[in-house]
Amino acid sequence: NAGVMQNPRHLVRRRGQEARLRCSPMKGHSHVYWYRQLPEEGLKFMVYLQKENIIDESGMPKERFSAEFPKEGPSILRIQQVVRGDSAAYFCASSTTRGGADTQYFGPGTRLTVL
Amino acid sequence: KQEVTQIPAALSVPEGENLVLNCSFTDSAIYNLQWFRQDPGKGLTSLLLIQSSQREQTSGRLNASLDKSSGRSTLYIAASQPGDSATYLCAVRPAEYGNKLVFGAGTILRVKS
Numbered sequence: 001n002a003g004v005m006q007n008p009r010h011l012v013r014r015r016g017q018e019a020r021l022r023c024s025p026m027k028g029h030s031h032v033y034w035y036r037q038l039p040e041e042g043l044k045f046m047v048y049l050q051k052e053n054i055i056d057e058s059g060m061p062k063e064r065f066s067a068e069f070p071k072e073g074p075s076i077l078r079i080q081q082v083v084r085g086d087s088a089a090y091f092c093a094s095s096t097t098r099g100g101a102d103t104q105y106f107g108p109g110t111r112l113t114v115l
Numbered sequence: 116k117q118e119v120t121q122i123p124a125a126l127s128v129p130e131g132e133n134l135v136l137n138c139s140f141t142d143s144a145i146y147n148l149q150w151f152r153q154d155p156g157k158g159l160t161s162l163l164l165i166q167s168s169q170r171e172q173t174s175g176r177l178n179a180s181l182d183k184s185s186g187r188s189t190l191y192i193a194a195s196q197p198g199d200s201a202t203y204l205c206a207v208r209p210a211e212y213g214n215k216l217v218f219g220a221g222t223i224l225r226v227k228s
Contacts, residue, residue: 042220043216055214093216
């Protein structure tokens, strides 16, 4: 059973470009979470999605950021008009249910560098 | 608002030493607490998960305890090895709608051979 997969692993964008980060959850997992780790900081929750639904986006910046988890295919985190402050490691996690006993399994992350 | 603090921020010990990493959280209303390991440039590996009704969990040389009422958890590593060198992250899942994890900033551990 493959783990959580993220691609690309490294992404370089110039200011003003768009960044698209992809996450394929573990097989059988229908819940996806995105976290951001800024340099020298801990991981911060961004958004929680189920298939075709955004459940909690309380950690998402109000502008330029969006996320989706379509019925088919990976979850996508999209950052429009990137700025240098968006440079960070973006981690995706998945779980089977939203129950209290559930473990979130993390992917290897995508490291975004904005020039 | 739930906040998680980890002490110390960094720790350097000789090989073979037993050590304790500390984690505290401000709101005791949690579903569970998880300890992760993060190697440089890599993702997170789950080490131990403690449910709110549990007091401790053990896996090999690792033992994690939870005192929910006081908002504290400790990760005990016995007989440390250079391969244990990594950043250790503590995360709680608040008992509220959403299922998110709230992370501490981590403890950077270096075990010297």
